[in-house]
Amino acid sequence: xxxxxxSPAKALRIxxxxxxxxxxxxxGIAKDxxxxxxxxxxxxxxxxxxxxxxxxxxxxxxxxTVKVDQSHGGxxxxxxxxxxxxxxxxxxxxxxxxxxxxxxxxxxxxxDWQKRLPNNSSPYTxxxxxxxxxxxxxxxxxxxxxxxxxxxxxxxxxxxxxxxxWNYLAAWADALxxxxxxxxxxxxxxxxxxxxxxxxxxxxxxxxxxxxERGLGDVLLAWENEAYLSLKEKPDQFEIVTPSLSIxxxxxxxxxxxxxxxxxxREVATEYLKYLYSDEGQEIAAKNFYRPSNPETLKKYADKxxxxxxxxxxxxxxxxxxxxxxxxxxxxxxxxxxxxxxK
Numbered sequence: 170x171x172x173x174x175x176s177p178a179k180a181l182r183i184x185x186x187x188x189x190x191x192x193x194x195x196x197g198i199a200k201d202x203x204x205x206x207x208x209x210x211x212x213x214x215x216x217x218x219x220x221x222x223x224x225x226x227x228x229x230x231x232x233x234t235v236k237v238d239q240s241h242g243g244x245x246x247x248x249x250x251x252x253x254x255x256x257x258x259x260x261x262x263x264x265x266x267x268x269x270x271x272x273x274x275x276x277x278x279x280x281d282w283q284k285r286l287p288n289n290s291s292p293y294t295x296x297x298x299x300x301x302x303x304x305x306x307x308x309x310x311x312x313x314x315x316x317x318x319x320x321x322x323x324x325x326x327x328x329x330x331x332x333x334x335w336n337y338l339a340a341w342a343d344a345l346x347x348x349x350x351x352x353x354x355x356x357x358x359x360x361x362x363x364x365x366x367x368x369x370x371x372x373x374x375x376x377x378x379x380x381x382e383r384g385l386g387d388v389l390l391a392w393e394n395e396a397y398l399s400l401k402e403k404p405d406q407f408e409i410v411t412p413s414l415s416i417x418x419x420x421x422x423x424x425x426x427x428x429x430x431x432x433x434x435r436e437v438a439t440e441y442l443k444y445l446y447s448d449e450g451q452e453i454a455a456k457n458f459y460r461p462s463n464p465e466t467l468k469k470y471a472d473k474x475x476x477x478x479x480x481x482x483x484x485x486x487x488x489x490x491x492x493x494x495x496x497x498x499x500x501x502x503x504x505x506x507x508x509x510x511x512k
Contacts, residue, residue: 199232202437206237207257209244209331209420210372211395215457216261222453223444227437235437243372244331251277251425258429258438261422263331263373264482265289266489266497268423277427291419292445293459296479297332297339299410300380300389300396307387311412312343315362315388322365323386325376327496327503331420332373334497336390339416341496342480346414360506369509381407392418393474394458411475416482 206216220237227235240247240255244263251257252275262268271277283290301309307320315322325333337359344358345351367385370376373395380389381399388410389396396409422442429435444450451466460474461467467474486492496502 209263210374243329266493293454324390326369397458
């Protein structure tokens with residue numbers, strides 16, 4: 170048998186297109202991608218719906234399959250878990266101070282993380298309202314009613330829960346307004362308020378369960394979206410009271426840079442957060458009782474949200490860094506005023 174040898178040049182001419190074809194086929198193979206979204210307590214229903222919508226969008230755009238795992242808990246505890254090594258691709262927490270901690274205590278994100286997305290990286294907002302039992306038997310209408318004799322208030326622990334910190338600051342802001350800006354009188358009011366709190370759950374969802382399922386308390390201080398969800402599930406048992414003044418709660422989001430760079434998921438994690446600002450993302454937020462950041466979507470759902478005077482963390486408290494240090498750090502105001510029930 171005669172064997173014909175191929176010249177190196179000819180072999181190269183044959184090999185190059187074959188290798189190029191193979192590379193092209195490889196590039197065209199759809200990838201399976203898993204992200205971890207570490208979020209605060211009441212966002213379970215929101216992200217269940219949003220994750221499905223984003224996965225459909227991303228597969229249509231790229232052919233890749235995206236699965237998003239969720240972790241939920243008190244916002245402060247969730248931030249601590251990420252710092253301690255939980256591999257979150259994205260963090261969608263209750264307040265900026267908890268995401269700041271990812272930089273300050275973990276060097277996981279840049280200091281200017283809040284500038285990377287619109288509206289200080291808050292794709293939706295909320296506020297704090299009261300959830301009371303049907304018929305409002307204790308006649309609770311505003312913050313001052315919470316410290317009347319015999320009233321039991323359910324709120325989570327500000328040391329671990331982002332929602333609890335918004336609750337605390339909303340109460341403080343109302344007391345400031347009613348007392349001509351007197352900080353000591355505001356401190357005395359919030360101290361009295363916490364004397365009416367029989368138990369501190371670690372997160373907002375735990376506090377909701379304490380009120381709605383365990384039957385403790387006369388009023389739940391709640392995220393607006395959490396209160397509306399409870400009302401939707403049990404309309405014959407509860408009603409919502411909107412106080413005369415509350416606070417603009419701005420839950421922010423970020424990619425966790427060191428994690429996505431380690432896992433190679435930066436592109437899809439970034440797009441996952443950007444899609445929250447899309448028309449579909451904003452619709453899903455509104456349908457889950459979050460106030461959309463898009464003015465047109467907010468206008469469409471305006472009748473679903475009560476009109477209320479809202480103070481801001483920046484104007485009333487000098488921003489989250491200042492508020493966190495003064496009120497919630499170890500030895501801060503909350504530690505000074507809080508005494509567990511019965512002590």
